[in-house]
Amino acid sequence: MKRISAILILSLLSFGAWAQNSPLTNYGFRLGLTATPTFGWIKPEQGKTDGIALGFSYGLIGDFNFAPNYSFSTALTITSINGKSTEANVLPYYSASGSTAPKAYDLKYKLQYVDLPLTIKLKTVKADGKRWYGQFGLSNSINISAKQDAVTGGAVVGDNLNVSDNIKLYRAGLIIGGGGEFDISGNTSIVAGLTFNNGFTNIVTDKARDVRNHYLALNFGVFF
Numbered sequence: 001m002k003r004i005s006a007i008l009i010l011s012l013l014s015f016g017a018w019a020q021n022s023p024l025t026n027y028g029f030r031l032g033l034t035a036t037p038t039f040g041w042i043k044p045e046q047g048k049t050d051g052i053a054l055g056f057s058y059g060l061i062g063d064f065n066f067a068p069n070y071s072f073s074t075a076l077t078i079t080s081i082n083g084k085s086t087e088a089n090v091l092p093y094y095s096a097s098g099s100t101a102p103k104a105y106d107l108k109y110k111l112q113y114v115d116l117p118l119t120i121k122l123k124t125v126k127a128d129g130k131r132w133y134g135q136f137g138l139s140n141s142i143n144i145s146a147k148q149d150a151v152t153g154g155a156v157v158g159d160n161l162n163v164s165d166n167i168k169l170y171r172a173g174l175i176i177g178g179g180g181e182f183d184i185s186g187n188t189s190i191v192a193g194l195t196f197n198n199g200f201t202n203i204v205t206d207k208a209r210d211v212r213n214h215y216l217a218l219n220f221g222v223f224f
Helices: 002-021 093-097
Strands: 029-044 047-067 070-088 104-115 118-123 130-152 155-162 170-185 188-199 211-223
Touching: 047 104, 047 211, 070 130, 070 211, 093 130, 093 155, 104 155, 130 188, 170 211
Parallel strands: 029 070
Antiparallel strands: 029 047, 029 211, 047 070, 070 104, 070 118, 104 130, 118 130, 130 155, 130 170, 170 188, 188 211
8 A cells, every 4th residue: 555655646747747747737736735634524324314524635736727717636645534323234333243133333434545636626716815715526445444433332343444355445435625726925825715525435345235435634734
């Protein structure tokens, strides 16, 4: 996984250098850093959501400006998507119980992904050092860590248990958001906004269950 992350970082930097020097690109490339809190929840098809859980996202962000008011925007981040739910007959706990009667489990998912979003930004004309944007696109996420707490009938059956074998490697989501960019000095600017990431792929490997995760992110970043 470290090798994959290194390759993605080098690819992003190499493409940025090409974008700055390419005669086809007249509007430049910008690279920055982001640190973002996330508010995630779990939505099972059979079961219920049990509230929102706090997570975090951090890494690189990049804007490839192909027109004065339009950018291809991407990032390379480590993103935590946490959430709570109540679900029935959850593996691996249900199979280990030796029971054939239905059982409800209170779960807390603690999932971490390497995320490579592909989005388009639509920007207003800059005025007084600030501009506003809307953003739309697709998130592509590879799971690198999956832990879970589980309780059934008042008994703890999972405490920060590694459930990587029960979580799918790839997650896709729809991104929609907006915010503002504010100049500080020279080429440096601060970005702040709000993003909704709507997961639309099943995150569990159990074919008898369909579980999606979603999150809101308060975006903060600095472009250099």
